[in-house]
Structures are given as structure tokens and as C-alpha cells.
Amino acid sequence: MSIIEAEKASFSYGQQNVLQNISMKVREGEMFCLFGPNGCGKTTLIQCLLGILKTSSGTIRLRGRDIRSMKAVEIARELAYIPQAHEKPFPYKVIDVVLMGRVSYTGLFSLPKKEDRKTAEEALERVGMLSFKDKPYTQLSGGETQLVMVARALAQQTPVLVMDEPTAHLDFRNELGFLETIVRLVKDTKITVVMATHFPNHAFYFENSNIESRVALMNEKMFYAQGRPDEVLTEYNMYDIFKIKSKLIAHQWEEGKLKQILPIKTYG
Amino acid sequence: MRKKLTAAGLAVAPFLLIFISLFIGRYPLSMGQVIGVLGIKTGLSATAPLPIHINVVWDIRLPRAILGALVGGSLAVSGAAFQGLFRNPLVSSGVLGVSAGAGFGASLAIILFGSDTFYVYAFAFCFGILAVVLSYVIGTNYTSTPTIMLVLGGVVVSSIFSSLVSLLKYIADPYEQLPSIVFWLMGSMASARFKDIAISAIPMGVGMAGLVAMRWRLNVLSMDDREAQALGVNIIFVKGLAILFATLATAGAVCVSGVIGWVGLVVPHMGRMLSGNDNTVLVPTCLSIGAGYLIIVDNVARTLTGSEIPLGILTSIMGAPFFVYLLKKTKGRGW
Numbered sequence: 001m002s003i004i005e006a007e008k009a010s011f012s013y014g015q016q017n018v019l020q021n022i023s024m025k026v027r028e029g030e031m032f033c034l035f036g037p038n039g040c041g042k043t044t045l046i047q048c049l050l051g052i053l054k055t056s057s058g059t060i061r062l063r064g065r066d067i068r069s070m071k072a073v074e075i076a077r078e079l080a081y082i083p084q085a086h087e088k089p090f091p092y093k094v095i096d097v098v099l100m101g102r103v104s105y106t107g108l109f110s111l112p113k114k115e116d117r118k119t120a121e122e123a124l125e126r127v128g129m130l131s132f133k134d135k136p137y138t139q140l141s142g143g144e145t146q147l148v149m150v151a152r153a154l155a156q157q158t159p160v161l162v163m164d165e166p167t168a169h170l171d172f173r174n175e176l177g178f179l180e181t182i183v184r185l186v187k188d189t190k191i192t193v194v195m196a197t198h199f200p201n202h203a204f205y206f207e208n209s210n211i212e213s214r215v216a217l218m219n220e221k222m223f224y225a226q227g228r229p230d231e232v233l234t235e236y237n238m239y240d241i242f243k244i245k246s247k248l249i250a251h252q253w254e255e256g257k258l259k260q261i262l263p264i265k266t267y268g
Numbered sequence: 269m270r271k272k273l274t275a276a277g278l279a280v281a282p283f284l285l286i287f288i289s290l291f292i293g294r295y296p297l298s299m300g301q302v303i304g305v306l307g308i309k310t311g312l313s314a315t316a317p318l319p320i321h322i323n324v325v326w327d328i329r330l331p332r333a334i335l336g337a338l339v340g341g342s343l344a345v346s347g348a349a350f351q352g353l354f355r356n357p358l359v360s361s362g363v364l365g366v367s368a369g370a371g372f373g374a375s376l377a378i379i380l381f382g383s384d385t386f387y388v389y390a391f392a393f394c395f396g397i398l399a400v401v402l403s404y405v406i407g408t409n410y411t412s413t414p415t416i417m418l419v420l421g422g423v424v425v426s427s428i429f430s431s432l433v434s435l436l437k438y439i440a441d442p443y444e445q446l447p448s449i450v451f452w453l454m455g456s457m458a459s460a461r462f463k464d465i466a467i468s469a470i471p472m473g474v475g476m477a478g479l480v481a482m483r484w485r486l487n488v489l490s491m492d493d494r495e496a497q498a499l500g501v502n503i504i505f506v507k508g509l510a511i512l513f514a515t516l517a518t519a520g521a522v523c524v525s526g527v528i529g530w531v532g533l534v535v536p537h538m539g540r541m542l543s544g545n546d547n548t549v550l551v552p553t554c555l556s557i558g559a560g561y562l563i564i565v566d567n568v569a570r571t572l573t574g575s576e577i578p579l580g581i582l583t584s585i586m587g588a589p590f591f592v593y594l595l596k597k598t599k600g601r602g603w
Contacts, residue, residue, distance in 0.1 A: 081494075083492070090352070104500025109481040
């Protein structure tokens, strides 16, 4: 069954069309990657899926309900959001940041309860950051900060995580560590993930890790193709959209199949 | 354990300072004399003290100290709330123009009706609120980055009202009205009587209580708007509510005490040094420190020299260097 469903969804800022006729279904327990060049509308689509931006035509449904008719607090119990970059306004303690994931379960004039604190600590534990609990989060590195954002999302206890280029600012090792954490969460908890990314190999990474993965290739406000990673991320499509020569490499080794697409050169 | 001691200390401090204030002043009073006045007024003792003692303790020192506590607490709490809302540790309770608006309202009332305190309060309060409403309308006219737009709205509105105050000063009668306007703008508790407290305590109390009650939400409101909404916060409603409470508290304070700068900026920083950035702890801490700070400053204001020093001058002279010291001390801690 599909958790998120978009039907001919379009969005425009004033006169300017940013999304056109997007139709998609995100199934329970799968990894749904949004991939495409800069400015193709990935972030706008993510904001629409989260109900932060309202589609100008077409519908987006969350478990069958039109997202425009849902309150922020209702959406926050279904979808948790992990931003690309998080701006840190004050040096809050790590635990205080994660506790913010409990807002949708707490009344406007109430404080977080003991159970909320416990949920937040468990979430930190699951991303391996419990020992940072009482540190000011302004002192964390980029990779650690993203893991705290994941913990905050986990504290929301939602069936779906929605991530917008979560590894954009991470180094080589932190990026891999982040992906490993997501893979572990998906395997442990059957959580559904929607993730916008700049890297086609993220989709292959999830597939290589035996997670049900699908990719939507976006270009110029629309979906160009949708399907399993090796159906969508083909050498031809890479040429057609990015004007690059690339090579899809498949390798069989003791732990299974390993697929990657390698960029080779750009065409003028 | 240390946390609990700090909390207990902060809770008791304003009351202790109010009590100590009863002894401070140009008219010396002993412990027995003060207790005597308190005893007769609360009905616990029957021995009548001298009328002058009653006058000094009950009609002057006590209302001033209580008003100082309320005003200081209001300014500090709303300052902390605004700093959180605007994700900016450099804004204060006057950021949306409430002080400038109130200053204009008070000046207008002085010119139209003389120094009748009722009109001055009412005008100051209403124009303070009006200024915030204008800033809010300007700030939310645009759909993108409303936070910076709100701050700019506040800058514009403050500037307009400041100019209008200058205009009123220019046309005011220089012997009667102009001095009243100037003194009002410098801030003072000198006119504090219990009836003033009774009127202004309502908006201050509602504002402070509201902010204290929703203090955990202030943490989330300091996040990026999109993140806060994805965390389940109805941004427009909750932010509007926080602005409403902070404005009620500030307008209530400013209308009785005049423009008192720096409390809403410096006290939240003292609070952060003492108890960290989590608003669930920070807001009550600010309430207590703000109350205590203004009681102390007011005591200095009325005892330092033979005639009274306007409060706004002292809060700036004491607050600004202290702020520099705080910035030096906390440098590199993130903000």
C-alpha cells in the first residue's frame, strides 16, 4: 500500500511553474530516491510532500488523505523531515534538540514528559549519539549534526522519513556513515524513506544493501523516469539529462552484487 | 543539586529584594519600624506606627519595588521570547516598535490632556500595541523569510514613531509639556502607586504567564520555519501567540514605567550564562533576574543622589558595560 501518493501535482511561485504533473507512489518500507540536476524542483517537491508548500493543482495524499486538509501536527506524526543544512540559532544541548521531535505529542502549554525524554534518548542511542546528549550542539561536526537531525526525526516516531539532500555537506566518511545509519534503520524498523539526492550512487548503495529501492529521475520540473535504480540510472539517461558519458559497473563479490555508475566525461 | 539550589535562589531572590528595598532610601528606618508598618497593614499587629513610616514604606517603597519586579520581569521575559523567535540574540523587547509606539502615545497624551496619568497609560499602551500590529502587518506582507521582514517592519515603525515623538517635542509647550515628555521617555517608577500596579499588572501578568506557559514551544519556534512546521507547529498561530504575549507584557511595562532600555536585551544573556539556552529553564530564570535587576536599579536610582535619576539612564549606563563584559566572557560559545 502506498503511504504518500501524488497525482498530477503541480506547483508554482506566482507565475513561475516549478513542478509540473508529478505523479508518484511511495510504498511502505521502501527507499524512494529523488534524483536530478540542480534546480530541477527536488526541494520544492519535498516541501510539497511535507505539506509546507501547497500544490497549485493536482493532489498529494498522505495515507489517502489530502495533505492540504491536514494540520501540521497530524502531518508531523506521519512524516519526519531531515533538512539539507540545519541553521543553529542557539547552542542548545543535543538532547533539547532531539526533544523537539516530541512537539507534536505535547500540548501548546505543556512541557515534555519523562517518557518524551526517554524516547529522545532512545532515538539518540539508535544513531549512536547518546554520549553527546549534554553537549551544546553548536560544537558538533556536520556529520554529527545530521545524525542529531535523524535522532530528532526518530523521536517523532513517524512511519516515514523525508530527507532533502542530507549528505550534501558531509565528508567522504561521514556520508557513508550517514547512509549506513539509514540502512540500519530501514532494516530494523521497516521505516519508509523519501530522499532527495545529488548522487545516483546513493540509490545503488541502498539497492546493494538489499533494500527495496526506487528512483524518480527529475528534470526541468517533471519526472523523466521512475523505477528500480538500474532501470532509471542508465548510461543513456545520464547522457540525456546531464550530458555526460558514464559507465554502469556491476561487480559480483562474496557479499553480493555491487553496482555503481561512474561519471567519465562531460560533453559540451 | 546545584541546579535545585540555583532554582530555589532565583525563586526567592525577587521577594527578598522587595523586602530589602523597604529599608533602602533617604529616610532611615529600622527593622522594627518596617515590620511595624507591615504588621498593621496585614492585620497581624495592632501597634500603630508613625504615619510617616506608613507613608514611606507602604505608599512609596513597597509599590515601587513591586512595580519594579513586574516591569523588570516583563521586559526580560519578552526579550528572551523575541530573541528566540527572531533567532537573534541581539534583539530586545522593543524590537517590534512597542517602546517607540508607547513613547509616542505618552507624548501625545501629555500634549492633549496634560500629565493625567490615566490618559498617559492608556495612550502609551494602545500606541505600543498599534506599533507592533503595524510591524506585524508590514512583516507578513511578504511570503518569504518573514522573520527578517518582521525585524525590518519593527525598524521602520520604530523610526516613524521616534520621528513623531520629535515632532511632538518640537511643538510641545517648553515649560510644562516638554519636560514631562522628556522625563517620561527616560523612564521612572516614581509615580508608582498601588492603583497603577493594579491596572498595569493585568497585561504584564497575562503576557508573562502566557510566555512562561508556552516556553517549551519557544525552543521550536527558534528553528527554521519549515523545520518547525514539519515538527508539527502551526507556525502562524503559535508565533502570533508568542508575539501577542510578549507585546502585552512589554506594553504593560512601558506604559507605567516609560522607556527602560537594555533590560530586555541584557537580562536574557545573563540568564543564558546562568542556566543555558533551553527556554524551559531560561524563561523563568529571566523572569527572576529581570525582576531582581530592576528592583536593584530602582533602589540605586532613588538613593544615589538627592533628586532621582531617571531609570532608563541607569539601566543603560549599568547595562551596556555589563553587556560588553558578557560578550567578552562568552565569546566563542556559539552566538
